[in-house]
Amino acid sequence: MAYVPIADRPDEMHDPQSFITKYIWSQDHKVIAIQYGGTAIAIGVVALVLSVLMRLQLGFPDTFAFIDPTDYYQYVTMHGMIMVVYLLTALFLGGFGNYLIPLQIGARDMVFPFLNMLSYWFYLLSVIILAASFFVAGGPTGAGWTLYPPQAITEGTPGAEGGILLMLLSLAVFVVAFTMGGLNYVTTVLQARTHGMTLMRMPLSVWGIFVATILGLFAFPALFVSAVMMAFDHLLGTSFFMPAMISLGESVEHAGGSPILFQHLFWFFGHPEVYIVALPAFGLVSDVLSTHARRNIFGYRMMVWAIVAIGGLSFIVWAHHMYVSGMNPYFGFFFAFTTLIIAVPTAIKVYNWVLTLWKGNIRMTVPMLFAMGFIFTFIHGGLTGLFLGNVTVDLPLSDTYFVVAHFHMVMGVSPVLVLFAAIYHWFPKISGRMFDEKLGKIHFWGTFLGTYAIYLPMHYIGALGVPRRYFALGTTDFIPESAFELNAAITVAALIVAAIQVVFFINVFKSLWKGEKADPNPWEATSLEWHTPHTPPHHGNWGPNLPVVYRWAYEYATPGVKDDFVPQSVPPGDVVMKKKGDVFKESEH
Amino acid sequence: MAFAIIIALLVIGSVIFHAWSPWWLTPIASNWGSIDTTIDITVWVTGFAFVVINLFLAYTVYKYRYSKKRRAEYEPENKKLEIWLTGITSVGVAALLAPGLFVWADFVNPPEEAHVVEVTGQQWQWAYRYPGADGKLGAADPGLITEANPFGMKEDDPAGRDDILVESAIMHLPVDKPVKVVLRSKDVLHDFAVAEFRVKMDMVPGAVSYLWLTPTKTGTYDILCEELCGVGHFVMRGRVKVQEQADFDQWLASQNTYEDALALARVDRANGQATYAMCAGCHGVQGEGNPALNAPQIAGLQDWYVTAQLEHFKTGIRGGNPADTYGAQMIGLAAALPDSQTIRNLSAYINSLPATQTKQTLSGNLKNGKELYDHNCSVCHGDNGRGVWSVHAPKLAGMDDWYLARQLRHFRDKVRGAHPEDDLGHQMQLMVSVLGDDQAINDVAVYISGLGYSDPSYVAASKAN
Secondary structure: OOOOOHHHOHHHHOOOOOHHHHHHOOOOHHHHHHHHHHHHHHHHHHHHHHHHHHHHHHHOOOOOOOOOHHHHHHHHHHHHHHHHHHHHHHHHHHHHHHHHHHHHHOOOOOOOHHHHHHHHHHHHHHHHHHHHHHHOOOOOOOOOOOOOOOHHHOOOOOOOOOHHHHHHHHHHHHHHHHHHHHHHHHHHHHHOOOOOOOHHHOOHHHHHHHHHHHHHHHHHHHHHHHHHHHHHHHHOOOOOOOOOOEEOOEEOOOOOOOHHHHHHHHHHHHHHHHHHHHHHHHHHHHHHHHHHHOOOOOOHHHHHHHHHHHHHHHHHOHHHHOOOOOOOOOHHHHHHHHHHHHHHHHHHHHHHHHHHHOOOOEOOOHHHHHHHHHHHHHHHHHHHHHHHHOHHHHHHHOOEHHHHHHHHHHHHHHHHHHHHHHHHHHHHHHHOEOOOHHHHHHHHHHHHHHHHHHHHHHHHHHHHOOEOOOOOOOOOOOOOHHHHHHHHHHHHHHHHHHHHHHHHHHHHHHHHHHOOEOOOOOOOOOOHHHHOOOOOOOOOOOOOOOOOOOOOOOOEOOOOEOOOEOOOOOOHHHOOEOOOOOOOEOOOO | OHHHHHHHHHHHHHHHHHHHOOOOOOOOOEOOHHHHHHHHHHHHHHHHHHHHHHHHHHHHHHHOEOOOOEOOOOOOOOHHHHHHHHHHHHHHHHHHHHHHHHHHHHHHOOOOOOEEEEEEEEOOEEEEEEOOOOOOOOOEOHHHOOOOOOOOEOOOOHHHHOOEEEOOOEEEEEOOOOEEEEEEEOOOOEEEEOHHHOOEEEEOEOOOEEEEEOEOOOEEEEEEEOOOOOOOHHHOEEEEEEEOHHHHHHHHHHOOEHHHHHHHHOOOHHHHHHHHHHHHHHHOOOOOOEHHHOEOOOOOOOHHHHHHHHHHHHHOOOOOOOOOHHHHHHHHHHOOOOOHHHHHHHHHHHHHOOOOOOOOOOOOOHHHHHHHHHHHHHHHHOOOOOOEHHHOEOOOOOOOHHHHHHHHHHHHOOOOOOOOOOHHHHHHHHHHOOOOOHHHHHHHHHHHHHHHHHOHHHHHHHHHO
């Protein structure tokens, strides 16, 4: 008998039998993906509620007696940290990374399934530790999501006793979880691609997730060490980040530490973190756009190199978060230069998305609406980044609502629109059922228009000079009464957006319960995951034989071919060519 | 179709919003018009890109909307187009970056002739230091900071003797004179920001940062802390008064130097006792107060607090509101105190009087009072209500509940703390807004007053009652 690689031997897969091994202690990447996704969305809902509470206070100050400054700063901190790390990072990489990497590269699973399972359980542990801080004495930390020392660990900041330690511990555990998952994703992409799946044939989703994971493996250690060092400063009395100072009238037992050092470490993680979220979003949205536009992704190679270039550059721009931090101001020249360079590959990506639609045949499906909505919000958020990245322009705008509006457009709304696009796009494959199109459209329009109504005006409040992280603005000489009215209007928009998300959950649960049974390839897509023998795919994904790949993932509307798409796994000989009299009009080129 | 139209409408709407918006850069009052220019350039370049790309997107979505009769065009790459787009983008980015870097070069190099002012931040106060006649700031060290030496001055540095120390939230600057603002923090990170000046910079404990500007318009502008510095971050406000040179010089001359401060610190308590005779009629021989005369207990209050209040009464910063009848009485009395030294002597004497636990006169919910106090007040006034000097928060424990409640109502109703120079009062207004109605205020007042029972120095006295 001829040699059969292990990956191709179905009897080696040890299919799980019991409920527990199938759905709880599962080593199946698809189940782990759903576990990651479910947990991330659940904690994300907590963060959403916190943002609503913040908006209530900002829009209607002196109205809600149950929100005091301590609460407010705790909301600010937990909202930010949950959204950035525990929702976005976990859902893009732990969720979509897990689900799509093996399916899109034609593997049976991740290369280390047990480690993959462990990664999820460590992630869950980190979420539980984080949530526990709501219940300890003093509550969660209110140091702002950036956790800047000294104030993160000194009296006068909410949660400086227990909350901050739980936050640091939770982050450390999260980094452990991420590292286990991340090593897996990288190794799987490098080692487990099926026959014919060269790197330059991979769908951009995999490229985005792959490069983002590499960034994470380099960036998260900086967060890990800063968490450990700050915990040492707090518990053992070391002075990594703590200078000689007084704290509410008493001198502290520290000397010689540097608060700026923490900021460098934090943003050495924090800036790549932006791209750890953005690159998977770039990848996923590229696939959604190409599929529903029925057109090849425009400039695939350029798109891949842009992802790689952005990933590389993201490590030398971190101090643009620190232009007014009191670091040596001469750094401003270097970091403004590198930061603005990154605009070039990013702009190329935007052009190529729009050029993918150009001369396409655009199907206005729900995932497509979200994906195109992303192009709009990302253009907006990217362009305002050119204000803040340019050191001089940042001077008046730094620490104002302009910053809040900018990063919510680029780092909040844009990736979330992609997440929704991706959820609607892959929902039929993941669940085997179709979602309700009408509810999906209501969800899109409410979210897309509502978030723009929140964040467009917020830039202008920032331009006035209104500082962020203020519990109440009180009276000042430069904030007009109309700005308070605008703030109230923004809060109303935020309430609407939050309420609209209920439609999404109704849609998901309704569709899971009694949605129409999904076609295995409802979007007529080319990539491998749409050509599994079962929908949803079974354990091991491919049945007895792994697929073989013959081409890239963007073979739409190929001239001379009968169908308007050619799956990656169809051998050249099986592609049905067009005969005379076919109804499609051939394009000119 | 709908999508294309809505994108186009959003683009047009955004442009109209931008053009119509009354909310944009606050009118400038410094030399940094060049920063506004870089913002204008950025608005034009990015605005152009925003409109063009999005309208192209809208057009694309409209033109290539789904049709069963049509197929997309297969076109994996177009090198020429991609190179062109990369080139144009690079030019646009360079057009933004170049002017930005020139202005930044200007910002990092303060002019030689700039005079120096030091701003110190601490939770949640501002203080200022001017170099005095020698033009040089004396050495200061955070390790030396104490209640008696809040700036951490090195006593043996001759350059510091003539430094002018301003422990007030109000900064003064002469108009049209370039100034290098040197920034320090005593505790956590803060940020010195004035919207009208355009420039801002963090203040870092253990390090010195700076910025420079030339104020170009006389007037008073808000200084806001713009780096999260704890629960009181949003009340950390100051003001900068930009004055004509002559007015500035006059103000500067009226301020105490470090030398003066050292002298003032040598108080004469006996002299204070003599002065106290005029207070004893209402506040009692031992400073125990007299509710019938609306005179609260003042015994044992921190001297710096009593000094500040007496000076505020004397200058009408406190008690000037017609609704504050008893404050008006105090204005009359404080006017009789001739100078700073007399006030300080008196304060030192009042501080030395033994405080007692006052009697409860209001009814309040202690549990609610404790919760409100712990959440909103304790961070400055201390868990035990004994006050924290560095935030200028006086002792409250054991004081008359009726007096505390009245003052809280006065802060809430803007009777106290509304004077433009009463920055601490303004902070209290912002904090008290959290409390709500009269009953909540009574709850807190009763709780705070009762905190005196936990003070060991009070127990004997209250038993004696």
